[in-house]
Amino acid sequence: KLRIGVLALQGAFTEHINLLNRLTDDIEAVIQIKTPQQLESSNLDALILPGGESTTMALIAERNGLMEPLRGWVRAGKPVWGTCAGLILLSNTAHRTKQLGQPLIGGLSVSVKRNAFGTQLNSFVSDLSIPSLGPEPFPAVFIRAPIIETLDDPSVEVLARVTNSDAGGEGENIVAVRQGSLLATAFHPELTADDRFHRYYLEMVREVRGNLGEGVNTSSS
Numbered sequence: 001k002l003r004i005g006v007l008a009l010q011g012a013f014t015e016h017i018n019l020l021n022r023l024t025d026d027i028e029a030v031i032q033i034k035t036p037q038q039l040e041s042s043n044l045d046a047l048i049l050p051g052g053e054s055t056t057m058a059l060i061a062e063r064n065g066l067m068e069p070l071r072g073w074v075r076a077g078k079p080v081w082g083t084c085a086g087l088i089l090l091s092n093t094a095h096r097t098k099q100l101g102q103p104l105i106g107g108l109s110v111s112v113k114r115n116a117f118g119t120q121l122n123s124f125v126s127d128l129s130i131p132s133l134g135p136e137p138f139p140a141v142f143i144r145a146p147i148i149e150t151l152d153d154p155s156v157e158v159l160a161r162v163t164n165s166d167a168g169g170e171g172e173n174i175v176a177v178r179q180g181s182l183l184a185t186a187f188h189p190e191l192t193a194d195d196r197f198h199r200y201y202l203e204m205v206r207e208v209r210g211n212l213g214e215g216v217n218t219s220s221s
């Protein structure tokens with residue numbers, strides 16, 4: 001069974017925790033992470049960075065001394081899933097954040113554009129085809145969502161695209177990727193009753209733990 005940490009500084013962390021708490025077959029504990037001590041001592045198998053407001057979240061993380069420990073966690077190859085603002089924090093490059101001095105955790109070789117649907121529509125739901133989750137479409141909730149503009153490494157795998165007509169636009173954009181131990185979605189699976197994306201993440205966590213050889217956390221199995 002797995003121990004999952006959810007960064008609980010700001011944003012939609014309660015929704016992730018509530019959904020994870022329903023997956024009792026796979027999960028031993030869901031732990032709120034607010035400090036470096038909690039990140040270090042909670043014996044976590046994996047971490048989730050929730051949606052919210054990425055600038056605010058990064059500033060609070062920095063004030064709590066969490067940015068460097070989070071970067072270390074990513075560098076160590078431990079599993080992290082970022083949703084929406086969490087995706088922005090995980091990405092190596094985010095539009096205009098350098099100019100604005102917004103710190104990122106980084107590690108995911110993509111560049112993202114924040115509030116990419118903003119001029120069209122702030123929030124919308126789109127039924128996405130996500131082959132990794134099976135044939136049924138996944139109801140993806142987008143709220144002031146970013147898009148993934150460029151994939152900057154061949155190891156980044158695209159899991160889902162959105163057809164922009166759902167947001168009143170044209171063409172399509174990448175909205176879910178995986179790169180090794182990192183998973184990122186521009187939308188909010190924790191806001192739906194469909195738990196397939198969370199279960200996909202737990203499977204991925206097991207796989208990564210296997211690859212890390214006994215793993216991240218040898219005290220739970």
Ligand code: GLN
Pocket residue numbers: 050051052053054055083084085086088114115143144145146
């Ligand atoms: N627009 C937010 C940001 O830039 C992300 C929105 C969300 O997480 N739902 O941080």
